[in-house]
Amino acid sequence: MNNTTISLAVVEDVADSERNGGFSASITSLGGAVRPVTYVSPYVSNSEGAFIAIPEEGTTILVCKPDENSSWYFLGATFIPEPGQAEGGAIPDGKYVEPVERVLPDLYRSRGVPMQMAMKSPTGAGIMMSEEYTPGASGEPGYFNNEAEITASINKKIKLIESPGIDSIILDSGNNSTITLSNDPKAESLAHGSVQIETLGPQKYLNTGSQTDLVVGEGGRELQLLNKGNGVAWGDGAICGNVNIQSYKKDVNIFTKAEEGRIFIECLNGGGSNQVIEIQTNGEGGAIRIKTNGKVDIEASEVGVQANSIDVKANTAINMDAPTINLNGVVNAPLVNAAFNGNITGTAGYAVTAGLAVVGTPIVVTVPAPVVPPADPGIGNTESYYGNDGVTTY
Numbered sequence: 254m255n256n257t258t259i260s261l262a263v264v265e266d267v268a269d270s271e272r273n274g275g276f277s278a279s280i281t282s283l284g285g286a287v288r289p290v291t292y293v294s295p296y297v298s299n300s301e302g303a304f305i306a307i308p309e310e311g312t313t314i315l316v317c318k319p320d321e322n323s324s325w326y327f328l329g330a331t332f333i334p335e336p337g338q339a340e341g342g343a344i345p346d347g348k349y350v351e352p353v354e355r356v357l358p359d360l361y362r363s364r365g366v367p368m369q370m371a372m373k374s375p376t377g378a379g380i381m382m383s384e385e386y387t388p389g390a391s392g393e394p395g396y397f398n399n400e401a402e403i404t405a406s407i408n409k410k411i412k413l414i415e416s417p418g419i420d421s422i423i424l425d426s427g428n429n430s431t432i433t434l435s436n437d438p439k440a441e442s443l444a445h446g447s448v449q450i451e452t453l454g455p456q457k458y459l460n461t462g463s464q465t466d467l468v469v470g471e472g473g474r475e476l477q478l479l480n481k482g483n484g485v486a487w488g489d490g491a492i493c494g495n496v497n498i499q500s501y502k503k504d505v506n507i508f509t510k511a512e513e514g515r516i517f518i519e520c521l522n523g524g525g526s527n528q529v530i531e532i533q534t535n536g537e538g539g540a541i542r543i544k545t546n547g548k549v550d551i552e553a554s555e556v557g558v559q560a561n562s563i564d565v566k567a568n569t570a571i572n573m574d575a576p577t578i579n580l581n582g583v584v585n586a587p588l589v590n591a592a593f594n595g596n597i598t599g600t601a602g603y604a605v606t607a608g609l610a611v612v613g614t615p616i617v618v619t620v621p622a623p624v625v626p627p628a629d630p631g632i633g634n635t636e637s638y639y640g641n642d643g644v645t646t647y
Contacts, residue, residue, distance in 0.1 A: 256320045256321065257317060257318065257319050257320045258282060258317060258318040259315065259316070259317045259328070260280050260281050260282035260283070260315075260316055260317070260318075261281040261282075261313060261314070261315060261316075261331070261333075262278040262279060262280045262281060262290070262313070262314050262315070262316045262325075263278060263279050263281075263311065263312070263313055263314070264276055264277075264278050264308050264309065264310050264311060264312045264314060265277045265278055265279055265287055265310065266310065267307055267308075267309070267310055273292070274291075274292030274294075274305065274307055275289055275290060275291055275292055276289075276290055276292070276307065276308070277289050277290065278290045278314065278316060278325075280316065280325065288325050289324075289325065290314075290316055290325045290326065290327050291324055291325065291326050291327065292305075292307055292327050293326050293327045293328065294306075306372070308327070308330045309375060312330050312331075313330070313331045313333040314327060314328070314329065314330045314331060315328040315329050315330075315331060316328055332351075332352035332353050333352070356371055356373055357369045357371050357381065359383075359385075362385070363385035363386065363387050363396065363398070364385075364386075364387055368383065368384055368385045368386075369381060369382065369383045369384075369385065370382045370383075373404075374406070376406040377404060377406055378404060378405050378406045379403075379404060380401065380402070380403055380404075381401070381402045381404065382400075382401045382402075383398050383399065383400050383401075383402075384399055385397070385398040385399070386398070386399075397416055397417060398414075398416045399414075399415040399416060400412060400413060400414040400415060400416065401413045405427075407427060408425070408427025408428075409425065409426055409427045410423070410424075410425040410427065411423070411424055411425075412425065417438070417439050418438060418439050418440050419438050419440060419443070420435060420436045420437055420438040420439070421433050421434060421435040421436060421438055421443060422434040428453065428454075429451075429452070429453035430451065430452040430453055430454065431449075431450075431451050431452075432448070432449070432450050432451075433447075433448070433449040433450075433451075434447075434448055435447045435448075435449070478496060480494055480495065480496050482494050492638050492639070495637075495638060495639075497639075497643075497644050499643050499644050518530055529633070529635045531633075531635055535641055555631075557629075557630030557631050557632055558630055559630040559632050579628075
């Protein structure tokens with residue numbers, strides 16, 4: 254004769270001195286008498302593998318007492334409303350919520366049948382799986398939502414979405430920071446096979462033991478680095494809007510291997526003012542060199558040059574064209590094949606008229622008292638927002 258008893262029960266106390274998952278429950282078939290209940294899991298291994306989810310106090314469960322056994326065993330939890338909901342404690346906006354829908358509010362939204370599965374903690378952390386779909390009208394696509402979602406208690410999520418509109422893996426911090434790995438989404442905001450990183454706070458890529466490569470392969474397009482930060486959100490005094498490249502040990506290299514490669518350094522704002530491109534060294538014995546097998550062009554409204562000495566050598570000719578060439582000091586120059594198209598002015602009453610051409614004959618011009626103002630190259634000394642210290646964040 255089978256004497257197995259199956260009964261409803263309510264979990265009373267989950268404290269377990271034996272620490273093996275047991276708890277006590279009031280057994281309905283015993284008139285509410287409290288008995289110890291042994292926890293039962295759908296899966297247990299001989300090592301760490303197991304599924305453990307001990308029901309909370311106040312949960313209505315199903316228990317059994319097998320034939321010829323005095324112990325009660327846990328069979329499963331029910332969704333019979335707890336007293337808190339019956340008294341209004343868990344009813345949002347005065348509307349009754351079915352117990353299952355507390356866990357999965359959208360369980361029946363697709364076609365009125367359950368098409369989601371979940372395993373969650375009391376605070377909402379857990380796994381949700383969805384296989385929702387709704388056939389569309391004739392000729393129209395239907396609704397489709399195939400995804401798995403891992404959620405922490407406070408909005409942190411990992412979403413694996415195969416819905417056509419998104420079709421991505423999304424890591425969401427719950428604080429306006431996400432990483433999206435897309436497959437082939439239909440949404441215009443996501444590109445096929447892309448990685449999109451969006452953060453409200455800083456982004457850091459720290460490599461402590463090797464090298465970092467950013468490579469666009471032969472089938473790709475552009476490599477772009479843009480900064481649109483205007484500093485408004487940070488207030489006065491904050492350094493914002495710069496693009497910084499700095500090396501602590503060796504060179505900073507910008508190369509092009511294109512057959513007709515070009516490198517541009519340009520201030521693009523045509524309506525701007527006081528724009529500066531500065532190339533500078535600070536150490537002793539430094540040098541700035543411009544070399545080419547072709548031509549060096551300089552075009553400006555003014556050109557200023559200042560140095561302790563200036564050496565200029567041309568293998569064929571030096572050609573200058575100006576209304577007036579002013580010289581201050583002593584000019585002792587053997588000029589060979591030098592053509593001046595203008596006036597050379599040095600001392601009062603001395604002028605070399607335009608069109609002078611000398612071949613092989615030294616010209617010595619001594620200027621004891623200049624009558625023209627000394628030259629002022631007007632060399633500026635503009636510093637970056639970081640001064641001569643560079644970036645000191647790390």
